Amino acid sequence: MPAPSLVERDPQVAPDELVGAMVPPPHFDAVRFDTYAPNPDEPSQAEAVAACAEFAGRIGAGGERKGWLGSLFGKRDSGPAPGLYLDGGFGVGKTHLLASLWHAVPGPKAFGTFVEVTNLVGALGFVETVRRLGGHRLLAIDEFELDDPGDTMLVGRLIKELTEAGVAVAATSNTLPDKLGEGRFAAADFLREIQKLAARFEVVRVDGPDYRHRGLPDAPDPMGDDELVARAEATPGSTLDDFGALCAKLAKVHPSRYGRLLDGVTAVHLKGVHAAPDQSVALRLVALGDRLYDRDIPVAVSGQPLSELFTEEMLTGGYRKKYLRAVSRLVALSR
Incomplete structure (x- = not known):
């Protein structure tokens, strides 16, 4: 019998399913901080595990959401950054760490790729997305990218609204947050928006070869x-x-x-x-x-x-x- 084809499929996801489906993918169901094996030749990996665990502990402590998060874009008191940003090459375990962070934090919480987050806004509308995610403790964004000016503005506004509501944001990318968009569009025109994002993330570097x-x-x-x-x-x-x-x-x-x-x-x-x-x-x-x-x-x-x-x-x-x-x-x- 001939094998079926992906081309013949017509995948549909109802808007109401989108938020509930924002969990780590099956590959990362069982990952935890203690299942991440740091490369002994790359000390940044063990440091990244510690930084993620500490960030998860701050979120899990509860009762401090408004205080320690403050406003991502506004003026905030000195103290921990409201966002955690894992930067490094591919194959160093950043998604493993992000999923472990998600598993370590009590709900409500959401995990999605950058494209899934932007699609959520498109499907639900901006106000409804903020309403549904605004009560969460954590939004984890994997593969964070700013590939065009529209996404820059959209994500910037979304993170601003969510962090003002007390939602912690953690993200992974292969590009430092102040470099997002470089080489893809006129990043200089949007530098102010990008720097607003970058300024409020604690950047944690994860170095090493592709495992x-x-x-x-x-x-x-x-x-x-x-x-x-x-x-x-x-x-x-x-x-x-x-x-x-x-x-x-x-x-x-x-x-x-x-x-x-x-x-x-x-x-x-x-x-x-x-x-x-x-x-x-x-x-x-x-x-x-x-x-x-x-x-x-x-x-x-x-x-x-x-x-x-x-x-x-x-x-x-x-x-x-x-x-x-x-x-x-x-x-x-x-x-």
């Missing part, structure tokens, strides 16, 4: 088409798609629904993989790769290797770190 590839072999070579099809048909719950058709499908699905697109899938098989033809396609593949990694879904391909998804030009541009993270995660899944 996903420490001592591991290279990704397997692509399969032949016939072998790929046979494997897909023999694997219960797997899908099989033409790579070009899947790229076209992703253009019609909001990235916040990519996770729902993968519900129940045990393995993904992609036929005829080739380099992304443009930046828009490439960024959608990054988002899909992140959701595959979140769910530990293996990936098998024919055509070009997954390490060649992004062109040399893309890998030297403003989204370089996003693309490298995606390659790291997809190659790990292909093993």
Whole structure:
């Protein structure tokens, strides 16, 4: 029997489901601070664990939300920053630490990627989003990005409103908060907005090599088409798609629904993989790769290797770190 296709799926998420679904993805269900194994050659990793645990303790203490958080954008007394920002390269465990922080804090709380947070505002409206998240103790934002001026203003305003309501904010990114947007749009025009964000985050650096590839072999070579099809048909719950058709499908699905697109899938098989033809396609593949990694879904391909998804030009541009993270995660899944 032919394997089903992702292209045939029509993922839908009702607005009322969105807030309830803001929890760490399955890959990070069981992570805790004590399951993070700091690299002894990278002292910043152990320091990051301690900083996250201390931040979680401040939130969990309760009764101090208004006092110690203050206003992210306004004037505040000296003391702990209202936000925690984990900065470092890909594959150093930042999402592990962010999810551990989320698990350590009593609810109500929310965890989502940057694109999921912005989509939440689009689905519910700004006022309703603030109302629903305003009573939370913590908003954890993974993969924090400011890819365009509109997102800069939106996220800035949202964080301002939430922190004024006493919500702690923790985030991860591969880019320091005062550098967000660099190389992607006229960041100088929005420097004031970016600096307002940066000034109120305690930045914690997490250094080290990509743990996903420490001592591991290279990704397997692509399969032949016939072998790929046979494997897909023999694997219960797997899908099989033409790579070009899947790229076209992703253009019609909001990235916040990519996770729902993968519900129940045990393995993904992609036929005829080739380099992304443009930046828009490439960024959608990054988002899909992140959701595959979140769910530990293996990936098998024919055509070009997954390490060649992004062109040399893309890998030297403003989204370089996003693309490298995606390659790291997809190659790990292909093993």
